[in-house]
Amino acid sequence: MGDETPVYTLDEALSTIGFGKFQGLVLAYAGLGWVAEAMEMMLLSFVGPALETEWGLSSAEESMISTVVFAGMLLGAYAWGLVSDTFGRRKVFLGAAILCSGAGFLSAFSPNYISLVTLRGLLGIGLGSGHVLISWFLEFVPTPNRGTWMVIFSGFWTVGAIFEASLAWIIIPRLGWRWLLAVSSIPWFCVVIFYGLTPESPRFLCMKGRTTEAHDILKNGALLNRKKLPHGILVSDDHITELNEDYGLLEDTHLISLIEKKPKNSSMVTIFSSKLIKTTLLLWFLYFGNMFSYYGIILLTSELSSDQSKCSSSTTLPLGNTKDASLYIDVFITSLAGLSNEHKGDRRGNSNSHGNNRGNGMPSGSSAIVVSSVGSIGANWGTQASHPLPPETVVRLLRENGIRKVKLFDADYGALKALSKSGTEVMVGIPNDLLAAMASSTKAAEKWVSKNVSAHVSSNSVNIRSVTLLCSAF
Numbered sequence: 001m002g003d004e005t006p007v008y009t010l011d012e013a014l015s016t017i018g019f020g021k022f023q024g025l026v027l028a029y030a031g032l033g034w035v036a037e038a039m040e041m042m043l044l045s046f047v048g049p050a051l052e053t054e055w056g057l058s059s060a061e062e063s064m065i066s067t068v069v070f071a072g073m074l075l076g077a078y079a080w081g082l083v084s085d086t087f088g089r090r091k092v093f094l095g096a097a098i099l100c101s102g103a104g105f106l107s108a109f110s111p112n113y114i115s116l117v118t119l120r121g122l123l124g125i126g127l128g129s130g131h132v133l134i135s136w137f138l139e140f141v142p143t144p145n146r147g148t149w150m151v152i153f154s155g156f157w158t159v160g161a162i163f164e165a166s167l168a169w170i171i172i173p174r175l176g177w178r179w180l181l182a183v184s185s186i187p188w189f190c191v192v193i194f195y196g197l198t199p200e201s202p203r204f205l206c207m208k209g210r211t212t213e214a215h216d217i218l219k220n221g222a223l224l225n226r227k228k229l230p231h232g233i234l235v236s237d238d239h240i241t242e243l244n245e246d247y248g249l250l251e252d253t254h255l256i257s258l259i260e261k262k263p264k265n266s267s268m269v270t271i272f273s274s275k276l277i278k279t280t281l282l283l284w285f286l287y288f289g290n291m292f293s294y295y296g297i298i299l300l301t302s303e304l305s306s307d308q309s310k311c312s313s314s315t316t317l318p319l320g321n322t323k324d325a326s327l328y329i330d331v332f333i334t335s336l337a338g339l340s341n342e343h344k345g346d347r348r349g350n351s352n353s354h355g356n357n358r359g360n361g362m363p364s365g366s367s368a369i370v371v372s373s374v375g376s377i378g379a380n381w382g383t384q385a386s387h388p389l390p391p392e393t394v395v396r397l398l399r400e401n402g403i404r405k406v407k408l409f410d411a412d413y414g415a416l417k418a419l420s421k422s423g424t425e426v427m428v429g430i431p432n433d434l435l436a437a438m439a440s441s442t443k444a445a446e447k448w449v450s451k452n453v454s455a456h457v458s459s460n461s462v463n464i465r466s467v468t469l470l471c472s473a474f
Helices: 010-017 021-042 044-055 061-087 090-106 111-125 130-138 143-177 177-184 188-195 202-207 212-223 237-247 266-270 277-304 326-347 363-374 391-400 411-418 432-441 441-457
Strands: 314-317 377-379 403-407 425-429 464-468
Touching: 010 143, 010 202, 021 044, 021 090, 021 111, 021 130, 021 143, 021 188, 044 061, 044 111, 044 143, 044 177, 061 090, 061 111, 061 130, 061 143, 090 111, 090 130, 090 177, 090 188, 090 432, 130 143, 143 177, 177 188, 202 212, 391 411, 411 441, 432 441, 441 464
Parallel strands: 377 403, 403 425, 425 464
Antiparallel strands: 314 464
């Protein structure tokens, strides 16, 4: 045979140049986008409760603010995937970042509910591009290292979640929800600003037959990493596979000439083919369960930490009432829990090279919400029992089990006296049979409060924090 020209594939080139400064810069940009997406998603935990109070929204209207975001993500995920495979990964970054930054910033100036829901829906479409970010980053990583770096990349989501919880804690009590929306859009503006520095995915270029452009990008990466590319010509994996299949070539035969490609099915047809249908459905099921649990916990945190219970209506006495920061604390702790699981995932990252990055940290988040909520646990104390315990015994049991809040279904004198100087926060319930009389007579209400609340606060130092108007459990 004549002179042979050596060839190498993209994976061989990436393995040769290794993971270095070049991949670090790619990681920084993709991580910025991942932080921006996490911030917008965590935002849902804070904006809904704030708007419910300020605009008087119903529960359905508040829920719709989150629902339209997820609906937009559903549409955006498929649309951005098509754009990514057709026009390139970079086009997705530009389009999604412009949409997210614009819709996110403008939503801070929403004059009414309809405009806010519309803008948040558009934002959701932009957020559907998140999967392209991690795919783009991993396409620059050598194959043996992808599992580890996928887990490390997932840490950016935790960083974004923690940062957003911190911002909400600082901004909402002082400046309000509009400022939080505006500030949270800044990372997306940064994604737009640094767009010009990002290289196109060499894998995408190879898939499109643009191997010369891919070679130039890899050459720049090798220079940054202070390595050299393999000697020869870059060819796509599909090119070598087609040569072997169509011509039955030996492994040491090297041809560069272009051949006519076989027609390929679309990606949707491929994943539903007989060979992949079981895997596709299984992954969908796992991903659905993962996302349902994760976002369910995150959004449920705002409900569990709400100042106002939807099961009962209470009137708080003026006894040191302050703004409750429990929502920000709970979400902050839930987000911090992801750090421990990122560390665990990193130790077994190579075995998870095909996992999904959003899953990391979620089981720990489930535990964290329980732990953070346990800090505010309370007990209901009723007196209608066949064998009631002595009030002093009940107070001792509460104290020994770390329960510092209690609700009395009625203002039982023995129970209130036993709670004297115990430090336990007490909520006193008004029996249902007294509601009509107290509602129709101010004097009757004042007399009841004087006898069952004020007297115990002043004389017995009972820490009565509020009075509930309905005899329902916590």
